[in-house]
Amino acid sequence: MTIQEYTQKLAAILTLTLSRSDVDEVITETTSHLSDRSQELIAAGYPTAEAERLAVQEFGEVSDIAVGIAKEFPPKPLIDSKEIWWVPEVILMMLLVLATVVFSSSVAIVGTWRAVYNVIALYIGAMPMMVIPGLFASLSRIKYRRFAIIPMVRRMASYGMILSVIGAAVIVSSRWTRNQTFVTMDFVFLGFAALTVIGYFIMAILANDGWGQNAFFQRFRRS
Amino acid sequence: MAFREDLDTLILSCLVTGPAHGYELSKRIRTLSAEVLSVAEGKLYPALHGLEQAGDVSAEWVPQGTKPPRKVYELTGQGRTTLTRKQSEWRTFSQSIEAVLQPEQGAGK
Structure with a gap:
């Protein structure tokens, strides 16, 4: 053995x-x-x-x-025992998403932003917060004086990807329901979200632990 | 000789010379006993954890670069007191055994 x-x-x-x-x-x-x-x-x-x-x-x-x-x-x-270790992280993420929305909306209302740019303001405010849930979750898992930077970055990317996808969905649905045309900043953010998703998939496929062990990503790796 | 009794005392005694990680401790036990005592190495760790919980030893994780980090154990003040007590108990115990195994020497005194 x-x-x-x-x-x-x-x-x-x-x-x-x-x-x-x-x-x-x-x-x-x-x-x-x-x-x-x-x-x-x-x-x-x-x-x-x-x-x-x-x-x-x-x-x-x-x-x-x-x-x-x-x-x-x-x-x-x-x-x-209940395999619900992920619950605190999800709750943390939801709270931070909520905080992001409140913060960004405040910026949009108080500032001189025109209504059409409110959504953009929300994402500009959200950008730095994208890494915070992952950062917190990673720090909570640092033990025995091990500072494993790769899993930490991957975890941050996981949350960043989720928030980016949510953001992209909000942009698209907001423009679509209001029958508005997409502005340049919308495309910038959608591009950013797409890059985040692609980057996350590449990391997951290359990873030797965590999500990288998932059969879905392993299939890509083998092929 | 497989030594199964009072592994805690052996560990505490081996830590008197200085802090050590688990593998180093198993080597110290073998060396100090002139290879007579052999402890199943995996049994050291539950004992070390018990001693840590009791406050007889303190432990610190030390990074080793690319290698896995090591947990280094050190005797505490409380551990020294415990060791002194256990050494005294052991001497009393071994003298009693000696007296039973060699009754003629005891009778001759």
């Missing part, structure tokens, strides 16, 4: 009883230990595969280790 197979098996068992953060902590520490040991064995002349097999064997039977760890760590909270 390789180190990766061992840690995956351990994580699969621990996920049943421990919180996501505790599982992450245990797996990080286990991986570090097994890597150290296998490197030592490789330096002693063992082939890589044999070194990993020995390191895993010395560490102990995965089910025994999992039982020992499960006894020492607290049971996972309800939010993990």
Whole structure:
């Protein structure tokens, strides 16, 4: 069994009883230990595969280790058990979208913007806020002093993409229902939204974790 | 010899010489016991977590560049007190065992 197979098996068992953060902590520490040991064995002349097999064997039977760890760590909270970990993030995003609308509308009303540009004002106000939900969600997931910039950017892009799509839909529906013609700034924003979506898809297809593991994106990757 | 009892005391004792991560600790146990005591390495971590929760050791994650970060453990003041108590208990226990295993020496005194 390789180190990766061992840690995956351990994580699969621990996920049943421990919180996501505790599982992450245990797996990080286990991986570090097994890597150290296998490197030592490789330096002693063992082939890589044999070194990993020995390191895993010395560490102990995965089910025994999992039982020992499960006894020492607290049971996972309800939010993990119910697989609703994403709810706080969605609520946060909705609140920030609401705040964005209120803020941008205020700018549009108080400023000298003509009514026709109100929608544009909304998106100009929304631009910096697009990254905030992702930033908050990413920061809340930084643990053990690990600052993983790529997942953080990807998470920010996820929220940015959602907000961009919402914004694009609002622009199109606003112009369409009022029977107005599109202005240059509309096309600028729609182009921005399209680029965000394309960029997000490229990132997801190239990613090795998170949404990148989704079968939908994997299909693109294989082809 | 597989040492299953009082792993906590071994860990605390090995941390007296300085902070260490889990793998380093398992090596210290092997080295200090002249390879006599072997702890299933994976069993160290539940014990370390228990000691951390009890306040006998503190832990800090140390980044390792491209490698996974390491959790480094350090003995706390409370841990030193616990170790002193456990060492005393162990000496009493081992002297009792010794007295039972070699009754003629005890009787000769």
